[in-house]
Amino acid sequence: MDAQFVVSAARPDQFPAESLPEIAFLGRSNVGKSSLLNCLIGNEKLAFTSATPGRTQLINFYRVGGQFHFVDLPGYGYARVPKDVAFQWKRLIEQYLLHRRSLELCFLILDARRGWMEQDLELKQWLEFHNRRYLVIATKTDKLKGQKEQRLQTAAIRSHSDSEPLPFSAPTCRGVREIWQAISKIQTQQQ
Numbered sequence: 001m002d003a004q005f006v007v008s009a010a011r012p013d014q015f016p017a018e019s020l021p022e023i024a025f026l027g028r029s030n031v032g033k034s035s036l037l038n039c040l041i042g043n044e045k046l047a048f049t050s051a052t053p054g055r056t057q058l059i060n061f062y063r064v065g066g067q068f069h070f071v072d073l074p075g076y077g078y079a080r081v082p083k084d085v086a087f088q089w090k091r092l093i094e095q096y097l098l099h100r101r102s103l104e105l106c107f108l109i110l111d112a113r114r115g116w117m118e119q120d121l122e123l124k125q126w127l128e129f130h131n132r133r134y135l136v137i138a139t140k141t142d143k144l145k146g147q148k149e150q151r152l153q154t155a156a157i158r159s160h161s162d163s164e165p166l167p168f169s170a171p172t173c174r175g176v177r178e179i180w181q182a183i184s185k186i187q188t189q190q191q
Ligand SMILES: Nc1nc2c(ncn2[C@@H]2O[C@H](COP(=O)(O)OP(=O)(O)OP(=O)(O)O)[C@@H](O)[C@H]2O)c(=O)[nH]1
Pocket: 027, 028, 029, 030, 031, 032, 033, 034, 035, 036, 048, 049, 050, 051, 052, 053, 054, 055, 056, 057, 074, 075, 076, 139, 140, 141, 142, 143, 168, 169, 170, 171
């Protein structure tokens, strides 16, 4: 898919014009937001990924297929970020989520091994309170051993979800087709 980097924003006045419907990638630091974004556009090098948590520190906008903006947000919950920096990130993310009119869908991305953690649940409640549409994605499923663990973890994630969590794994991009299908379904519902 044809995709280009648009801009990295540290402040709302740096966000690009609201010219395209947006899909935001949300989740804990290091959960695999940027890796998922890369799989969806079929370019493993576009969004910067790293084994060091806290690498995405700004809001990065990508233009995808001339049709969407994909919005890669900084991860939350990384203990080693200084408190004032963590506060700045939270504020930036909240400003984006609260006011962005072109935001159509959020991916709430969980580590399949850990399931819902406190800050994920807080974010979920926040999204529901503010009427933001979201889909839950359980990533790193390749790290689950065997079908039994996969079944148990999926059931645990489902127990707090209104919609079916979508399983995903970045090394093989497994699950990417179903995620694109979910995006198109939401697009058609809105037309
Ligand atoms: N095994 C496995 N590793 C993954 C998967 N997704 C991401 N990773 C690895 O996890 C690390 C973090 O991935 P990123 O995509 O940079 O995570 P992020 O959520 O964007 O991280 P921040 O931007 O720091 O919040 C990298 O080392 C990735 O290679 C996955 O599905 N399976």
